[in-house]
Amino acid sequence: MQTEKVIDHIVNWLKDYATNARVNGFVVGISGGIDSAVTSTLCAMTGLEVLCIEMPIHQAESHVSRAQEHIKQLSKRFENVQNTITDLTPVFDEFTTEVSLEGKEEVVDMALANTRARLRMTTLYYHAGLYGLLVAGTGNKVEDFGVGFYTKYGDGGVDLSPIADLLKSEVYAIAKVLNVPQSIIEAAPSDGLFGDARSDEDQIGASYPELEWAMKMKDEGKTERDFKGREKTVFKIFMRYNRNNQHKMIPIPICEIPSELK
Template sequence: MQSAAIIEHIVNWLSNYANQAKSKGFVVGVSGGIDSAVVSTLAAKTGLPTIVLEMPIHQKADQIARAQEHINQLKKHYTNVEAHRVDLTTTFDSLAAAVDIGDKNQHQTQLAFANARSRLRMVTLYYYAQVRGMLVAGTGNKVEDFGVGFFTKYGDGGVDISPIADLLKTQVYTLAKALNINNDIIQAAPTDGLWDADKTDEDQIGATYPELEWAMSVYDQHTIDDFTGREREVFSIYDRYHRAMQHKINPIPVCQIPAELLK
């Protein structure tokens, strides 16, 4: 993997896209995770104004610490970076109190609240983007965006551009090392940070990213009957998530009205 060349390619792509869109720069949400650290650094390297937002909602202390350290490093190395902390905890709590219709221990209710956190952050990112005439840069990678759909529809999936969506998670880690991302971020277990409990991505999905990338690479050429043991289990996990995520990436269904009914 030619990390330096890929970095240059993405930075140029970001710059060209912003210029063609007549955008002044980028807005990126920073969570303390590997993907947002890489994307915010790539955006900063364009030299265009880059706003990085930390948006905690009942966030764990280690996640906050990693996000703030990364932001401090960005500001130290890039004069075009502007940072803001928007604590959305009270906003989320008000929303949760207003819409709560059931037992918070129920899985679907908890999942709805987790997704609500992501959607509140999307609203905040677009507020800054519209006020400043900027683009919201997404932080999704290939296996999340096109493999298992591990993102929130109209949440972190609601973006203008996706700089790393053609890179697998393991490739994002390789890029992070080339970009000198803080080692605490590189070593931290991936998490979406949307739950009060400590839930890693692996806890939620049931497979590691290297395992999911393997399943993604063989998915179109094989069936579950081709595998046994752990490979069969991982293939099944990938298949279940991949089928369930199609509504996230396919166009919104439009009811086509027969022409004769419109006369």
């Protein structure tokens, strides 16, 4: 990958899109992870307004500290970067008192995790509307088009996706050139939706390098029968997520009414 040229391409794309949309810039949710750090830095490089928002909900301290480290560094480097904190913990806690929490524990936990993401999406769009900004998504190619590892209408609810055509490994390559804090580069990827430090690999059962490999194998037309051992396990994991999350990756189904019925 021609990293410098890719960075220039994304920055120019962001700037052109915002200019054509006649908005002032971008709003980005900062999680303390590599994807939001890279996305916010690319947005800052456009010279347009960038609002970085922390939205903790019973957040793990390691996530909070990394997010704050990144925002502090980015604000020093770019005068066009502003930041704010919206503590959504009270909102989330109040929500849990108004809904049923009965059912299988793992199902309830996942529903609440997705609720966190949707509360954050609502917060980002509130600020976007307030200041004339676009919500910049932070999903990468493996998450968005491989395993669908994001929340529908949560972190998947965005105006544009600057890094969605980059594999996770490519995001890391760009992060190094953009001088993203080392603590973020070295941290295990995590969606931060459960209030603890569990990693994406803990949840999925495979690492991003493994998922990138499986994604490539699928594109080459391989099947489970082509692999053994760990490779077969990883490929099965990837395919299960890919099949189950197709509803996130394809356009919303529309019931088309036959012309003779209208």
